[in-house]
Amino acid sequence: MAQQARAIQTRRSILVAAADVFDERGYSSATISEILARAGVTKGALYFHFASKEDLALGVMDIQLHSDPLPPQLTKLQELVDQGMILAHRLRHEPLVRASVGLAMDQAVEGLDRGTPFRAWIDRLELLLRAAKSQGELLPHVDPGETAEMLAGSFSGIQVMSQVLSNREDLGRRISVLLHYVLPSISTPAVLATLDMAEDRGERLLRTLETVPSQVGTPN
Amino acid sequence: MAQQARAIQTRRSILVAAADVFDERGYSSATISEILARAGVTKGALYFHFASKEDLALGVMDIQLHSDPLPPQLTKLQELVDQGMILAHRLRHEPLVRASVGLAMDQAVEGLDRGTPFRAWIDRLELLLRAAKSQGELLPHVDPGETAEMLAGSFSGIQVMSQVLSNREDLGRRISVLLHYVLPSISTPAVLATLDMAEDRGERLLRTLETVPSQVGTPN
CATH class of the missing domain: 1.10.357.10 (Tetracycline Repressor, domain 2)
Incomplete structure (x- = not known):
């Protein structure tokens, strides 16, 4: 349960970071590396939750x-x-x-x-x-x-x-x-x-x- | 006068081409080379009328x-x-x-x-x-x-x-x-x-x- 809560928390921080970057730069200028830096998570963690920039955008729109x-x-x-x-x-x-x-x-x-x-x-x-x-x-x-x-x-x-x-x-x-x-x-x-x-x-x-x-x- | 009319015509075709590309791809994904190809003009002709992609966007917005x-x-x-x-x-x-x-x-x-x-x-x-x-x-x-x-x-x-x-x-x-x-x-x-x-x-x-x-x- 603690592990699941952590995963939800990580997913959420990635979405928040992606949202910040999309909001500031627009979709096409946003990069995965900037989202990674902003979220403070590893590349592995990001790709565990989201397969691509498109997938991140879907996650954000879904909110x-x-x-x-x-x-x-x-x-x-x-x-x-x-x-x-x-x-x-x-x-x-x-x-x-x-x-x-x-x-x-x-x-x-x-x-x-x-x-x-x-x-x-x-x-x-x-x-x-x-x-x-x-x-x-x-x-x-x-x-x-x-x-x-x-x-x-x-x-x-x-x-x-x-x-x-x-x-x-x-x-x-x-x-x-x-x-x-x-x-x-x-x-x-x-x-x-x-x-x-x-x-x-x-x-x-x-x-x-x-x-x-x-x-x-x-x-x- | 004929020369001025040609210049106006060239400027117009470049703007139409830029508009097409902006409309299809959005501003940040649009490239000068695609606009050049679409307009069928030389790089020199384009840069005679517009200094940059931003300048093209200003020209299009101005319409x-x-x-x-x-x-x-x-x-x-x-x-x-x-x-x-x-x-x-x-x-x-x-x-x-x-x-x-x-x-x-x-x-x-x-x-x-x-x-x-x-x-x-x-x-x-x-x-x-x-x-x-x-x-x-x-x-x-x-x-x-x-x-x-x-x-x-x-x-x-x-x-x-x-x-x-x-x-x-x-x-x-x-x-x-x-x-x-x-x-x-x-x-x-x-x-x-x-x-x-x-x-x-x-x-x-x-x-x-x-x-x-x-x-x-x-x-x-």
């Missing part, structure tokens, strides 16, 4: 697909908002999340299916929107599938722009602006009036989660 | 900043919609435009100011939104600056997602969806009812422009 569930809220649309606000906050503070999203956006990532992380993110939002629809939270014309795609696409571009213009300092505000413009076209007025879409929503939510250790922070 | 003006419409918000729909159409059909946007989104582009194309795009949209505001087309709470940033950011992400999921086949539809969700939070109802945000808007508009040769298609 995003398995993030922990968020606490249930009074409305499904608040949970939808929370997904965006939490991701905005984690992008600012967690290199693993940053690299995971960065790889999906990186044109130089050839041979890897960059569609998988997009589809996983779209599916998660679509599920929430379908639940919102069945609870009567959506305006009648709203199509959960196309709305989920629009939100995922918009989010992904706004985070690149925020990275370029402010090193993601203003990401919370920018995602809050997006939600303020889009939600009135999605939500019934009664639900809209209850939504917390403030730019510090992600930070506040994460602080609550940190007091409930069983729900967050466990490595995959 | 986006100097695209031709679109025809005036009855409302400034229709002109705003047209900017997005035309860009969606050009992204599908013009490698130069594709590479120009791609470079702004490419994390591996180090040492170049990727903020410039974003700011130029934001400025253009903000100008249209300010004009729309002064014509009474906007809802009272709308802030032209943050709205322009939100639209530019959303657009840029949706085009990456469309590229990943459908090789941009569905880009017109996706931008039309974005506009349908966002414009009701920007436009007065009376103007909203007049807006043409259909997914083939860009194509139709470009067809009109092609019959007015003085307005379009002149290289910079």
Whole structure:
């Protein structure tokens, strides 16, 4: 068991190091030797867990697909908002999340299916929107599938722009602006009036989660 | 004059070749020798116009900043919609435009100011939104600056997602969806009812422009 825990820990440090390097250099300029140096592990240890740079990228992208569930809220649309606000906050503070999203956006990532992380993110939002629809939270014309795609696409571009213009300092505000413009076209007025879409929503939510250790922070 | 025209033509072919290579490989994997081969020009000709790969990238990004003006419409918000729909159409059909946007989104582009194309795009949209505001087309709470940033950011992400999921086949539809969700939070109802945000808007508009040769298609 101690040995298994150590292996999980080593795998995690390699992924964190790979994420740092992918995040700083982009995929194609990243080298295994820089990842090795950053992780402080032997070549043997790295190749025990990951066969190649591609395999490392897959491991990093995978992180995003398995993030922990968020606490249930009074409305499904608040949970939808929370997904965006939490991701905005984690992008600012967690290199693993940053690299995971960065790889999906990186044109130089050839041979890897960059569609998988997009589809996983779209599916998660679509599920929430379908639940919102069945609870009567959506305006009648709203199509959960196309709305989920629009939100995922918009989010992904706004985070690149925020990275370029402010090193993601203003990401919370920018995602809050997006939600303020889009939600009135999605939500019934009664639900809209209850939504917390403030730019510090992600930070506040994460602080609550940190007091409930069983729900967050466990490595995959 | 004939010599100058040839020089402009050569510069243009080099930029088109560079755009193709950047678009296919991403910035960091692109090589000068592949661009040379693609352009069918001598090394001397290329270095006469561009000092380095960075300089080529600047030239390609610059294209986006100097695209031709679109025809005036009855409302400034229709002109705003047209900017997005035309860009969606050009992204599908013009490698130069594709590479120009791609470079702004490419994390591996180090040492170049990727903020410039974003700011130029934001400025253009903000100008249209300010004009729309002064014509009474906007809802009272709308802030032209943050709205322009939100639209530019959303657009840029949706085009990456469309590229990943459908090789941009569905880009017109996706931008039309974005506009349908966002414009009701920007436009007065009376103007909203007049807006043409259909997914083939860009194509139709470009067809009109092609019959007015003085307005379009002149290289910079």
